[in-house]
Amino acid sequence: MTTIERTSQATTSWVRVCALSDLDVERGRAALIGGTQVALFRLADGTVRAVSNYDPYGDAHVLSRGIVGTKSLADGFEVPTVASPLHKQAWDLRTGAVLETQGRDERAIAAYPVAVDDGQVLVRGKEA
Numbered sequence: 001m002t003t004i005e006r007t008s009q010a011t012t013s014w015v016r017v018c019a020l021s022d023l024d025v026e027r028g029r030a031a032l033i034g035g036t037q038v039a040l041f042r043l044a045d046g047t048v049r050a051v052s053n054y055d056p057y058g059d060a061h062v063l064s065r066g067i068v069g070t071k072s073l074a075d076g077f078e079v080p081t082v083a084s085p086l087h088k089q090a091w092d093l094r095t096g097a098v099l100e101t102q103g104r105d106e107r108a109i110a111a112y113p114v115a116v117d118d119g120q121v122l123v124r125g126k127e128a
Contacts (some may be wrong), residue, residue: 014115014122023048023121028064028082033125038112039064040121041093043080048114049093050123051082056107058086063109071099 017031023042030053031038037053053061066082071090073079080093083100089107090100096111113124 012124014124017050017121017123020048020116020119020121026068028066028068030061030064031123033123036125037061038123038125039066039082040114040123041068041080041082043068043093047080048116048121049080050112050114050125051091051093051096052109052111054109055084055086055089056109057089057102057104058084060086062086063091068093 015033017033017040023029023040025042025044029040031040038050039053041049043049051063053063055062062085063082065085067085069081069083070078071081081090081099082093083090087102088100089098089102091098091109094111096109098106098108115122
């Protein structure tokens with residue numbers, strides 16, 4: 001897991017997390033940004049997504065080990081997803097909205113803005 005130290009000056013800032021080449025396509029990586037665990041995913045289309053690494057159904061920080069895929073919405077649009085390795089609930093990697101609850105209540109996760117600049121992955125997060 002990559003650990004990034006942050007100062008308490010700003011509550012929201014862009015933080016360099018890793019090189020883009022450190023991320024395998026459709027495999028998750030975890031990073032610790034100022035006490036918050038973030039799961040990073042490099043998708044097949046080249047985009048990078050970041051969401052909370054915390055699975056609220058399994059009560060564990062495991063989403064970086066989840067299964068990356070897509071889900072077709074009612075309008076036919078496909079969205080990138082990660083499914084928990086524990087109970088298989090699935091979240092939209094763009095928004096953090098839960099798409100598959102496996103019969104349980106809806107529990108969204110945090111989604112973070114990501115930028116790639118000169119081969120470096122930057123995540124904008126909030127202090128916990």
